[in-house]
Each structure stands twice: as structure tokens, then as C-alpha cells.
Amino acid sequence: MTDDWPETEAGALAVQERIARAADLTDPGPAPGAARLIAGVDVAYDEHSDRLAAAVVVLDAATLDVVEQATATGRARFPYVPGLLAFRELPPVLDALAGLSAAPDLVVCDGYGLAHPRRAGLAVHLGVLTGLPCFGVAKTPFVYGHPDPGPARGDTAPLLDGAETVGRALRTRAGVRPVYVSVGHRISLDHACAHTLALTSNGFRQPETTRRADHLCRAALKDAL
């Protein structure tokens, strides 16, 4: 699935150009209620080697209960370069996804989608390569600033690139730093934010999907060492 993977930054930039062009940014995708299986993906790294572990956790959207999960371990094939995160995280994530018995209706990534210098963040890559509706929820600012969202859960502020809205800072918990939502493929920003709020009815800042995937990939990495 990820043979001909770029080895150099120049190669990666060429792939990104193709990915960005292939992204479907017009399909509004599933609204909350229309998606039953929502998957979260994450990757953990060993600090003393190039070993890594990826995890996918599929939740029942209505109850947030775990329906299925899968992991994959391997070695990093690409360094961490801001703007090229997809080339580091995608191979293990795709391997983990291949372990599922059924494709989810929607995938939530840890990181950015459209709100990326070349409109090609992790969520765009994952959506295009799998064909699945996909969006990203990042924990820290990247390249786009924003006005301050209000203090209440659900308050938002646009992530702006000039006059273009590329994402949204979304307060998922009152008085706590917002998360950064941006679409990847086959999902609207409104739907992505609505899903993010539904997935944070757990009282935490981060979506339940990413929390579960984060715990699972850490455990998988520990076992693999």
C-alpha cells in the first residue's frame, strides 16, 4: 500500500501536490447521526530507536463504546518535518487500518488537514489514500492564527489564511485551550466540528477517538519493545 513511498523531501512535496488536488472538499459527508462507526488513529514513538506503533480504535458513535481496534508496529521511514508529518505517520496507520474487519464511516486524525501550508495535512492524505471521510483535530497551533474563541464549550474562531477559512479553533471544554479542527476529505467543516463536539461529550478536551487510540498505540509500543 505504501511502496514507492518518498524518501526525500522533494519527493514528498511532489506527492503532496497530487494528494491536495485529489482531496474532495465539497462532499459534506456524514452528519453526526449518519455515521455509526467512527475511527480514531494515533502513533507512538520510541525515543531510543526508530521503533513505532500505530493504533486504530473504532467507536460506536452513539455510545462511544469500542467496537473494534487494531495495531501495527514498525520502524519510522521518514523524519519528523513540520509540514510533512503525513509521510512519517501514514505507513503504520494504514497498516493498522488494514487490520480492521470493516471500514469505518469516518476517521479522526491527530493533527491538521486543510489548515496546512500546501493544503495537504495528515487528514487530507489519510482521507485521499483510504477514500474515507476524514478530518483532523490538532492540539497545538501550526501555521494559522485565529481570534480568541469564547470561553464556553462549543465556542469557535476561524483559522484564517487571508480571507480563506481553512479550519476552526473549537473550545471542547469550558475555560480550556481550544483544539484545532480542519477537514481532510469528504467532510464539511461544520460536520467535522459537530462530530468533534459529540466525541468530547466525555468531558475531556480531546475526542474520545484520539484518547483511545493514544492509549492503545502506547501500550502496543511498550509490548513491541
Add this chain to the structure above:
DNA sequence: GCGACAG
């Protein structure tokens, strides 16, 4: 030229 910079 220099700094900033998802995970």
C-alpha cells in the same frame, strides 16, 4: 538571513 514549526 532568521525564526517558527502538527506529531
Add this chain to the structure above:
DNA sequence: ATCTTGTCGC
């Protein structure tokens, strides 16, 4: 990403 100590609060 990863390491880390204490601290506050339900």
C-alpha cells in the same frame, strides 16, 4: 512525539 514532579480538585 518523549521525559518529568508536584499540585489542585472531584
